[in-house]
Amino acid sequence: MPRLKRVLVVTASVSAVLAVLLGSGALWLYTSADVSTTGDRFSxxxxxxxxxxxxxxxxxxxxxxxxxxxxxxxxxxxxxxxxxxxxxxxxxxxxxxxxxxxxxxxxxxxxxxxxxxxxxxxxxxxxxxxxxxxxxxxxxxxxxxxxxxxxxxxxxxxxxxxxxxxxxxxxxxxxxxxxxxxxxxRLALPREYGINDLPVMVQDVTFDGAELDFDRGFLRDTGFLGERTMVNGTLNPYRTVSDELVRLRLLNASTARIYDFGFSDDRSFTMVATDGGLLEKPLRQDRVKLSPGERAEIVVRMKPGERTELRSFPHGGYGSAWEKRLAGGDDSLSVLQLRAANTLRPSPALPSELATLEVPDGSDSVRERYFGLTTPGINGREMKMDRVDLTVTRGTAETWVVRNEHGTPHNFHVHDVQFRVLEVNGKEPPPQLRGAKDTVYVAPNTTVKLAMRFDGPADPNSPYMYHCHLLYHEDLGMMGQFVVVEKGQKAGTVGARDAHAGH
Missing domain, CATH: 2.60.40.420 (Cupredoxins -  blue copper proteins)
Structure with missing residues (x-):
């Protein structure tokens, strides 16, 4: 059974972290690891x-x-x-x-x-x-x-x-x-579900002996980090495909781990969609980074009889080496093996144009708001069920500036809307962030600028959420809520009384 290498650390330099984790008895830290060398891979x-x-x-x-x-x-x-x-x-x-x-x-x-x-x-x-x-x-x-x-x-x-x-x-x-x-x-994209159009829900898991253990985790300042991955609930998965082009709908369904997906032979692939839908044009890539909750659709070309392995590679986007290890950024993880049949069905060429984005470009934003991410709150405040943090007007666009104010990895998810990433640290975002998004990774000491429109319907008494989608952080209170109202209308009353209502 593949396992990440671990080392038990008990030193004065981590005493502050240990104080938070005394209930678990010990703090396990990942070192860099390669979990691909085992006989039961892809079985x-x-x-x-x-x-x-x-x-x-x-x-x-x-x-x-x-x-x-x-x-x-x-x-x-x-x-x-x-x-x-x-x-x-x-x-x-x-x-x-x-x-x-x-x-x-x-x-x-x-x-x-x-x-x-x-x-x-x-x-x-x-x-x-x-x-x-x-x-x-x-x-x-x-x-x-x-x-x-x-x-x-x-x-x-x-x-x-x-x-x-x-x-x-x-x-x-x-x-x-x-x-x-x-x-x-109408587009010539692979679309036969389960044949050449595959859902790929990736989660990391931990084992106690041969039994999956949902209660044991590591590095609680980022959340649960598992020892290996499974896809669609399958350990050591492979998939035999019979088409030249295969569409993979990648979903990071893990609770804390950030993946940098690519193929073991470094082949390139075509990225066709982000969280909220198709890109304007196909994008040639050899890696795509997804934090928890993010999605990407990619199309990979296969040759008859060949095999290739989808992996998550070590990656950057962290602060110090310590913080990189906290989120498993040193790890190399086996994800899924694709096996091409000896004879493949021909696939049409991918279209050169895909879609027109329906997210605002920031030019019609009526206001700018700032969101500072600092565990366990946003802008210094933890989530409160009876507090409306923001009121937005239906039909208007806004620009939200989100900054990770310290060294722990975070991301940012907004309910109801898709947004456009305008900037990352004051610069044009990388190509893979130029589609419609609802979740975006925010590396330590990084600022992202987002444009979004609130089309309603208006409901002053029912809030939407915005939060870090590293779920342990969300659970700690790294979340806020907003309501959509008509022009001139005020927020109503929301409260914890709604939290356990039967329906």
Whole structure:
């Protein structure tokens, strides 16, 4: 079984960190590691989450059913791990809808505690967002509904209970939500789900012997860091493909680890989409860095009979060497092996133009706001369920300046909207950040400038969230909330009384 090399550190230089972690008994620190040299690599066929089949109401609404449930799964033969999942023992089905569709999701919670289901990256009314104000009590149901009104994109869904999100996601409550639109349907892109269009949900995990351990983690100032990766709940995964071009919808579904994806033979690939949808033009890359919650769609070319390995490589974007080790930036991780069949189906050339971005460029922003990221708060304040931090006017655009004010890695996610990254440290952002985004990595002592528009609907009493998506930081209170109002309207009253309501 592949494991990262670890060293136990007990010195005066880390006494401050140890003081925070006394409850765990010891602090484990990763050294640089290569977990690719083991005989059981790529021994299991990659699981593909099933496409959920909706029913259709009289008015055309597509109705999906999700049940949050506990179960057991054998990640390794003969060893069962207690897990959570949607409609099964671990993870959830892939939901799919078209722009303009009316959708409804009937959610039933059969867990022993309350949770939520948040539609990460989705533009929808705040009451349907699935944040910490839309808790679904144990034994209760909740049925949000909305009309899909945004471009084709790879989104996902996961819990968002205040103070417990990391554990709920770790245990397996996550799934993808794919959106299509007429423009993307006309493009010559691989689109056969599970054949040449593959969901790739990457999570890092830790084992206790041969059993998965969701309760043991390391380096609690960044959150949980696992010893190895799994994809779609599959350890040591491979996938046999039969097309020349294969589309990988990459999702960093880990709670803290930052990945720098590339291929073991250093082949280049074509990046076609970011969090919120297609880029304007295809982008040739050999690496793509994703922090927790970020997505990217890439297309890789295969030759008959060959094999290549998707990996996460050591990467930068940290402060000191100490901080790099804190987030696993020294690690080299096996992710997924692609195996090409001996005969491949020809694929058409990728289009030279993809989409027109629907995110603002900052020219019509009505105001600029500053967000300083310092664990455990934003602008020096921890999240409070009964406090509205920001009020924004429906139909207006704003520029948000986000700065990581110290050495710990962070990122920044905004509910409901997609934004454009205008600048990174005062300079034009790298090409892979020039699409529609809802989550962005903010390296230590780095400033990003974001432009976004708030199209509503207005609801002064129901907030959206913004927060660090390293989920341990979110759970500590590195989060704020905002409401969208009509011009001249004031924020209403929100409160913790909503946090455990049954639906």
């Amino acid at each position: 299991r066929e990659l699981a593909i989450p099933p496409l959920a089949k909706p029913t259709v109401e009289a008015d055309g609404t597509k109705v999906f059913d999700l049940t949050m449930q506990s179960g057991q799964k054998e990640f390794t033969a003969g060893k069962k791990t207690r897990t959570w999942g949607f409609n099964g023992d671990h993870l959830g089905p892939t939901l799919r809808a078209q722009r303009g569709d009316k959708v409804k999701v009937r959610i039933r919670n059969t867990l022993g505690e309350a949770s939520t289901v948040h539609w990460h990256g989705m533009h929808l009314p705040a009451k349907m967002d699935g944040g910490p104000h839309q808790m679904v009590a144990s034994g209760a149901t909740w049925s949000p509904r909305w009309t899909v009104d945004q471009p084709a994109a790879s989104l996902w869904y996961h819990p968002h209970p205040h103070g417990r999100t990391e554990k709920h996601v770790q245990r397996g409550l996550a799934g993808m939500f794919l959106l299509d639109d007429d423009a993307s349907n």
